Structures are given as C-alpha cells and as structure tokens.
Amino acid sequence: MSMEFDVDYEYQDRCMYMAESHPSDEMLRDDRIPHIWCTGCGCGEIISTYIEAVKELDINPDKVAIVSGIGCIGRAAGYLKFDSFHTTHGRAIPFATGLKVARPELDVSVISGDGDLFAIGGNHIIHAARRNMDILVICSNNYTYGMTGGQFSPATPIDSFTTTTPYGNCERPFNLCDLLASAGAAYVARWTSIHVRRLQKSIKEALTKKGFRFIEVLTPCPTGFGRRNKMGTAIDTSKFYQDHGKIDHGADTRDVRLEDPLSDFSIGTFVDLDKETYLEAKERIFSREVKK
Amino acid sequence: MTAVITGTHFLTGNDAAAEGAISAGCRFFAGYPITPSTEIAERVSRRFPQIGGSYIQMEDEIASMCAILGASWAGVKSMTATSGPGYSLMLENIGLGVMMETPTVVVNVQRGSPSTGIPTSVGQSDVMQARWGSHGDYEVIAISPNCPQECYDFLIKAFNFSEQYRVPVTVLMDECVSHMSEKVVIPKEEEIKLFNRKKPKDKPEKHLPFKPDKDMIPPMAAAGEGYKIHVTGLTHDYKGYPVMSAECHEPLVRRLCDKIRNNVKKITLIEEYKTDDADVLVIAFGAVSRSAMTAVKIARERGEKVGLLRLITIWPFPDHVIQAYAQKVKGFVVAEINYGQVLYEVQRCARTDNVVAHVPLTGGRLHSPEEILDGIKEAGK
Numbered sequence: 288m289s290m291e292f293d294v295d296y297e298y299q300d301r302c303m304y305m306a307e308s309h310p311s312d313e314m315l316r317d318d319r320i321p322h323i324w325c326t327g328c329g330c331g332e333i334i335s336t337y338i339e340a341v342k343e344l345d346i347n348p349d350k351v352a353i354v355s356g357i358g359c360i361g362r363a364a365g366y367l368k369f370d371s372f373h374t375t376h377g378r379a380i381p382f383a384t385g386l387k388v389a390r391p392e393l394d395v396s397v398i399s400g401d402g403d404l405f406a407i408g409g410n411h412i413i414h415a416a417r418r419n420m421d422i423l424v425i426c427s428n429n430y431t432y433g434m435t436g437g438q439f440s441p442a443t444p445i446d447s448f449t450t451t452t453p454y455g456n457c458e459r460p461f462n463l464c465d466l467l468a469s470a471g472a473a474y475v476a477r478w479t480s481i482h483v484r485r486l487q488k489s490i491k492e493a494l495t496k497k498g499f500r501f502i503e504v505l506t507p508c509p510t511g512f513g514r515r516n517k518m519g520t521a522i523d524t525s526k527f528y529q530d531h532g533k534i535d536h537g538a539d540t541r542d543v544r545l546e547d548p549l550s551d552f553s554i555g556t557f558v559d560l561d562k563e564t565y566l567e568a569k570e571r572i573f574s575r576e577v578k579k
Numbered sequence: 580m581t582a583v584i585t586g587t588h589f590l591t592g593n594d595a596a597a598e599g600a601i602s603a604g605c606r607f608f609a610g611y612p613i614t615p616s617t618e619i620a621e622r623v624s625r626r627f628p629q630i631g632g633s634y635i636q637m638e639d640e641i642a643s644m645c646a647i648l649g650a651s652w653a654g655v656k657s658m659t660a661t662s663g664p665g666y667s668l669m670l671e672n673i674g675l676g677v678m679m680e681t682p683t684v685v686v687n688v689q690r691g692s693p694s695t696g697i698p699t700s701v702g703q704s705d706v707m708q709a710r711w712g713s714h715g716d717y718e719v720i721a722i723s724p725n726c727p728q729e730c731y732d733f734l735i736k737a738f739n740f741s742e743q744y745r746v747p748v749t750v751l752m753d754e755c756v757s758h759m760s761e762k763v764v765i766p767k768e769e770e771i772k773l774f775n776r777k778k779p780k781d782k783p784e785k786h787l788p789f790k791p792d793k794d795m796i797p798p799m800a801a802a803g804e805g806y807k808i809h810v811t812g813l814t815h816d817y818k819g820y821p822v823m824s825a826e827c828h829e830p831l832v833r834r835l836c837d838k839i840r841n842n843v844k845k846i847t848l849i850e851e852y853k854t855d856d857a858d859v860l861v862i863a864f865g866a867v868s869r870s871a872m873t874a875v876k877i878a879r880e881r882g883e884k885v886g887l888l889r890l891i892t893i894w895p896f897p898d899h900v901i902q903a904y905a906q907k908v909k910g911f912v913v914a915e916i917n918y919g920q921v922l923y924e925v926q927r928c929a930r931t932d933n934v935v936a937h938v939p940l941t942g943g944r945l946h947s948p949e950e951i952l953d954g955i956k957e958a959g960k
C-alpha cells in the first residue's frame with residue numbers, strides 16, 4: 288500500500304462534522320433544492336465529497352457522467368450537475384457499462400445504495416468487478432432500504448430490527464468489500480459519511496485510477512434504521528462512526544466484515560491494485576487481432 | 580474491413596440481421612446468448628471489432644438491455660438480440676427506454692414458448708408481449724421480416740424508426756426466418772438511407788432535454804457533449820427533473836403514446852397480394868406469411884377470391900388497414916404460430932358480420948398451406 292496519511296484528518300473531520308451550510312455550487316443542480324433527504328441523512332456527504340474530488344482533480348465536468356439506481360441515495364444523480372442518469376432499481380451498473388464502453392472518454396461513476404447494488408443489482412456488480420470494468424461505484428450503506436421505509440437489505444446485520452424483521456433479522460449480511468475484492472475489483476475502500484476528508488481523498492484517488500473501483504460509505508439512516516436499532520439520532524450514529532471506525536489500510540477484506548452495527552469496524556483502503564482493466568484488455572486484444 | 584459489405588451474399592436471417600444493423604450504423608451490442616438468436620451475437624462479435632464497434636456479453640438480458648440504453652445515451656446506435664425468455668427479462672428496461680425516449684433496437688427471434696419451450700423451433704407468441712410486456716401505458720414499434728433480405732433491410736428500418744421516434748424498436752423475427760439461408764443483396768453505402776436522431780441546437784444553459792418539438796419528439800443530446808442532462812425513469816418535466824404530479828404525468832404519458840399513435844399511417848408497412856377483389860383475406864406475418872402465400876396461390880388457382888395481407892409492422896397495429904378491408908371482404912383468416920394474439924387485434928378492427936377464422940399453431944413447426952386453406956374455407960362460408 289503506497290498511501291501516506293500525514294495530515295490531521297481526525298481534526299478536519301471533526302470540523303466538517305460541525306459543517307456550515309453547503310456553498311452553492313456549479314456542480315450541484317441548485318434548482319432542485321430542497322432535496323428529498325431527511326435531516327441527518329448521510330447521502331449529502333457523498334455528493335459533496337464527490338463534487339470536491341472532481342473539483343480538486345480539475346476534471347472537466349462535461350466529461351463526468353453519474354448513474355444511479357433507485358433508492359434515497361439513488362436520487363444523487365438528480366442533484367449532481369453532470370450528465371446524470373437515474374435508471375431502474377439495481378440496474379445502474381449495466382447502464383453505466385454501456386455508457387463507458389460506448390464513450391470511454393467519460394468518467395463514469397455509479398452512486399447507489401446497498402439494496403440497489405447488492406440485492407436486486409447483485410449479479411451486475413460482481414460481474415462488473417470481475418470484468419474490471421472502468422467505472423467507480425460509490426455505495427451508500429445505511430444497512431437498510433431507506434426509500435421504501437426501512438426494510439432489511441443484504442447489508443443489514445443479523446439480529447437487526449427493520450420493518451420486515453420486526454423480531455430481528457435472521458439473515459447474515461454480505462461483506463461488501465470482500466465480495467468485490469474477491470470478484471476482482473481494482474480498488475476497494477470503506478469510509479463513513481463522517482470521514483469526509485478521507486472519503487474525499489479516497490474518491491480522488493479512485494477517480495485517478497482505472498478499472499473497477501468501489502467505495503463503501505457507511506451512512507446514517509436515522510429514519511429507517513437508526514431509531515429501530517439503538518443507534519440514536521444521526522448525530523449519535525456519526526459520533527459512533529467517528530469513534531469506532533478504525534483505520535486499517537490494506538486490511539485483509541475477509542477481516543472487515545460488519546457483524547454488529549454497534550462495535551468497532553475497519554475503515555480505509557483495503558485493495559489498491561494495478562491490473563489490466565476491461566478497456567485496456569479490449570484495446571490490447573483488438574489491436575493485435577483485428578486491424579488487418 | 581468496410582462496414583457495409585456491398586454485394587450479393589448467401590446469408591441466414593441472423594447473419595443478415597447483423598449486417599443490417601452494421602449498415603444502419605449500429606456500433607454497440609450487448610447481449611446474452613440464447614437460441615435461436617445467438618448467431619447474431621456471434622457475427623457481431625466478429626464484425627464489430629473490425630469496424631470500431633463494441634460487443635459486450637453481459638451477465639443476463641436485464642443487463643444487456645440496460646447497457647444498450649447507456650450506449651445510446653453515449654450517442655452510439657445500439658442493439659441486442661434475444662429470444663422469448665431473454666425478452667421477458669428485457670421488458671423492465673424496455674419500459675425505461677420508453678420513458679427515457681431512448682433509440683435502440685431489440686431483435687427477438689421467437690421460438691416455441693411459454694417458458695423455455697422449444698428453443699430450437701419456430702414460434703410467434705411474443706406479439707402481445709412486445710406490445711404490453713412492460714408495465715404502464717406506452718407505445719412501441721415492432722417490425723417482422725419474412726426472409727433474410729428483409730432481416731437486413733428491416734434492421735435498417737428498425738434503427739431509422741428508433742432514431743426518428745426515440746423509442747426502443749423490436750424486430751419480431753422467428754426461428755424459421757432467422758435460420759433460413761437466402762440471397763441477400765447489400766447495397767452501396769451511399770444508397771442506404773439512414774435517419775439519425777435530432778441533436779439539440781440550443782446552448783447547454785438553455786437546453787431543455789425533454790421539451791418536444793412540434794413533431795412531439797425532443798432533440799437528444801448525448802453524455803459528454805456539455806449539456807449536463809438529467810434523465811430519469813420517473814415522471815419528469817421538460818428539464819428532465821422528476822415531478823410527482825398528475826399534471827406533469829398526464830401530458831408526458833400522452834405524448835409518449837401519441838408520438839407513435841399519431842403517426843401510425845406513416846409507420847405502417849404492409850404487403851398486399853391479390854387483395855383488390857378478395858372476398859377472403861388471409862392475414863399473416865413472418866415465416867407464416869410464406870405458407871400463407873402458397874395457400875392463397877392455390878386458392879386463386881381454384882378460382883377463389885382470396886388475398887394475402889402481410890403485416891410488416893405489427894405495432895403500432897394498422898387498425899386503419901384492417902378497418903378498410905373489413906368494409907370490402909366477407910371474412911378474414913388469421914394464421915399465426917401462437918394460440919391467438921394478432922387474432923384479437925383483427926377481431927377488434929373487423930365488422931361484426933365479418934367471419935374471423937383463426938389458424939393457430941402453438942409452436943414447433945410452420946403451417947402447411949392446407950391448414951391455411953381450411954381456414955380460408957371457414958372464412959368464406
């Protein structure tokens with residue numbers, strides 16, 4: 288792992304946590320504000336860090352495309368002022384694949400939820416990782432289906448209470464990072480919506496890389512999940528994330544399972560590989576075989 | 580390698596369809612193998628890299644459909660090819676394509692159904708699915724070739740329709756047409772008439788991506804062109820932004836339907852054989868129209884006044900054509916390889932005193948001309 292973290296992010300994160308209102312921004316569709324998200328929802332941090340990352344990297348916003356599925360975080364596409372596509376539930380990744388393969392000069396990012404990407408869209412995401420498709424996927428993991436009112440998702444920890452597990456969840460969650468690492472992702476990281484500086488840095492890092500990049504962002508869903516699972520308010524959850532997220536870059540993804548929403552958990556960049564991407568392989572093979 | 584392989588070829592329907600797509604300017608194909616359509620994917624996967632196109636094999640047909648919508652929004656003409664089971668999976672996102680007004684082409688090589696059915700044999704039972712399979716009110720275009728030459732020609736037409744009306748177009752082929760080999764003449768590139776989607780002429784700051792022109796169709800920007808469009812499957816206003824109100828929904832859905840409905844006469848393609856003086860009109864499409872033609876010729880030799888109406892565009896249904904014939908003929912015979920689909924459309928358009936005979940087959944084989952002649956007898960009573 289080549290990353291160096293010498294800045295006092297801890298301090299900066301604490302400052303952001305008390306953040307002033309977001310400045311109006313040329314990369315935000317301000318004519319769509321007010322947004323639909325609940326107070327304390329973690330979705331907002333994802334789009335603000337994404338915008339900051341694009342700005343800092345000085346990427347031409349005309350060449351950025353956002354694709355979302357359906358869900359609370361699925362509305363991200365509608366607030367970001369890039370070419371943005373709000374598709375069907377679970378289908379953001381194949382739509383993004385079509386965009387990227389047909390127009391490789393675009394920076395294509397998928398921003399969607401744990402339910403969207405790993406339940407209904409589960410098959411698509413593992414195959415995109417396997418192909419090392421040149422897209423960045425940012426997953427808001429709030430442990431639940433927020434949009435439909437807080438049912439359990441494939442990321443919901445066992446024993447948790449949701450509107451469809453009123454006695455507790457009998458199912459075990461996916462370890463999202465491990466799933467995609469083993470499927471073939473080139474970059475896998477996990478942060479939370481309170482680690483805005485680090486998240487922003489991670490998005491920047493991911494945007495400068497190629498291949499399939501995945502960032503899991505733990506986000507509070509006070510409305511759908513937090514209040515049913517002793518997580519308190521969004522501020523309580525954020526504080527909890529701040530205190531219990533343990534940075535462990537390069538951790539073996541098998542060890543980063545999120546078993547219990549109320550115990551310590553690993554955050555950091557777990558996978559950062561240079562390996563031939565789908566588009567690179569395509570270029571290599573077709574330039575060799577075809578151009579006769 | 581040139582894209583358009585001008586000349587005379589001996590091709591299967593599937594190969595001809597792939598060449599038709601290439602001639603139409605299609606440069607993106609996403610698919611999932613399924614009999615009897617697979618040869619289209621195979622030919623495209625060989626041909627596209629030679630001409631700068633992209634072939635991608637997806638994890639399923641849901642993904643294939645989404646990928647071709649994405650590619651179309653990247654400004655590249657796109658398609659997929661499948662059969663009944665895959666078409667069922669595509670329908671969710673054919674609906675998305677309708678709502679996002681995305682030009683793209685889906686070839687459905689029909690086989691014996693339902694479910695896995697008879698994968699290797701002919702069927703025509705996806706007619707209603709092509710029209711009604713996705714949820715909600717919508718209109719689409721479906722076109723049905725009956726020989727390899729038409730597989731080539733109609734793929735070009737399908738792309739032209741999709742580009743003109745900004746709608747996913749289904750090419751309803753059948754196993755028989757897809758696997759028969761015949762002469763296919765591919766014209767010179769400059770002789771091929773292509774319709775390309777309208778591009779916006781206004782500045783990005785002023786652009787309203789879903790504001791229709793007088794023809795009810797909005798110009799279409801592609802991702803990466805600076806327009807920063809927002810496109811959603813939700814009900815949306817001219818900006819493309821979601822608006823959850825009946826006031827926004829009503830005109831949008833009406834326009835999505837009316838941009839096709841109001842152009843039925845322009846879109847309709849039919850073939851008529853000896854229909855001028857006909858008392859009985861045989862209606863067929865796809866491979867069945869070939870048996871029907873033989874049956875009509877035999878009937879004519881016997882001195883019976885029988886004609887053939889072949890439906891080329893099946894959707895939007897050519898009500899006006901059937902209604903006009905309903906005034907002239909005694910009876911109709913609908914021959915199709917399903918248990919009653921086009922039949923209901925014909926019944927809807929016929930007069931109460933027209934006899935509408937049905938010659939159904941459930942799939943696995945073609946009609947013999949004799950079976951259709953039995954229908955002719957019934958309709959002439």
Ligand SMILES: Cc1ncc(C[n+]2csc(CCOP(=O)(O)OP(=O)(O)O)c2C)c(N)n1
Nearest residue numbers: 357358359360376400401402403432433434
């Ligand atoms: C095919 C289909 N099935 C179900 C739904 C209903 N639905 C909408 S959003 C959603 C879950 C979203 O959860 P997640 O992706 O975790 O995002 P969140 O809302 O939590 O941000 C579901 C089940 C749908 N829109 N489409």
Ligand code: SF4
Nearest residue numbers: 324325328359433508
């Ligand atoms: S329900 Fe949860 S995920 Fe959805 S907006 Fe509210 S807090 Fe956010």
